Amino acid sequence: MIAKIRAQRIAMTQCRRDTDDRAGRNKRALLKGVISFALLMGFVLVLATFASNQEHRLTSYELEIASLRESVKRTSMDVGTRVKREDAHAFRAEGAHRIAKRDAVEGNESKDDGDPEAIMSSHGTAYTRWGRRDCKAQNADMVYTGITAITHQGNTGGGSNFLCLDFNVDYEPGKYVEGSQGSSHICGVEYRDSTWINNLFDVGATTEFQNLYLHSVPCTVCLAKKKTSHIMIPGRNSCPNNWHMEYRGYIMAGSHSDKHPSEYICVDERPQVVPGTNGEQKCGFLHMVETQCASLLCEPFVANRELQCVVCSI
Incomplete structure (x- = not known):
């Protein structure tokens, strides 16, 4: 009986020891x-910090590159502007030199002391006064007077712009060939609207015969003195x-039934x-131009009304 009790105690002690060993092993595991997880999380945190630093560096590099590009762009624009300014100054200086040289040959005295800006501003900007044989504007000098010309209205080719042909035409010996070569022709331009346009134009004492038709x-x-531009x-x-x-x-312009187009020109309100x-x-041919809507918008434009114009300088 005693031996049986001892055996039971030994078995219980051994069982208790086995249980404690298993618990220890579980705690150690x-x-x-926990240690492995902590190490892993630390490694992940290090990687995240490194990636964040790299992204910050990349963003910083991109900003620096964009700043450098903008700086290079501004420098290029500054250089281009300076080159254009220098070219314009050289052009004005060359023009002033030619004008001064011409004035010296013609015996004209210049009061501008060779200053390019003063010389160019004293001479001004040139424009064509269509429909007149003179320059009546204040501070405007006549460069030359002539006749309006263009290619034949029945031609499908040739020039489409009006030319002001100088009456003092030059034919240098040996620089022309007699006879028609059939290449391209130019001829005079006529007023083609009948007497109804006399009610719009100031057809007075300066208009011969008080009639424009045909x-x-x-x-x-004309040269607008002391002006730099016109429109x-x-x-x-x-x-x-x-x-x-x-x-x-x-x-005014050519007729819409002409076989070739022409440009629009501003004909003086007191035509000759x-x-x-x-x-x-x-x-x-030269005809009065009328507006058409609705593509031009019927407000402010009015269908079938003649279109005025003005030439301005500054």
Whole structure:
């Protein structure tokens, strides 16, 4: 009986020891797991910190590169502007030199002491005054006067722009070939609208015969002194603020039934004709231009109304 009790005690002690060993092993395994997890999380945290630092560095590098690009762009623009300014100054200086040289040959005295800006501003900007044989604007000198010309209205080719041909035409010996070569032709331009346009134009004492129909169109190239630029404004009869009016009139062009297009020009409101021209030559035509809507918008434009124009300088 005693031996049986001892055996039971020994078995219970051994069982208790086995249980304690298993618990110890589980604790050690759990501790190892916790340590491994902590090491893993630390490694992940280090990697995340490194990646964040790298991203910050990349962003910083990108900003620096963008700043460098902008700096290079500004430098290039500054250099381009300086080169353009130097080229413009050289161009004005060359033009002033030629003008001064011409004045010296012609015996004209210059009061500008060779200053390019003063010389160029004293000479001004040139424009064509269509429909006149003179320059009536204040501070405007006549460069030359001539006749308006273009290719034949029945041709499908040739030039589409109006030319102001100088009456003092030069034919240098040996520099032309007699006879028609059939390559390209140019001829005079006639007023082609009938007497109804006399109600719009100031056809008075300066217009010969008080009639424009079938007469050739004169033109004059004028120099607006002490001006640097000019512009033709269609649809207006006055100039913007600080601009000087050279002349005003009506927009005219070739007929829409012509076989070739033409440009729009501003014909003086007090038109003249070329003396000695009369009769239907059927060469170049010049008609009054009327607005059409709705593509132009019927407000402010009005369908079938003639279009005024003004030439301004500054």
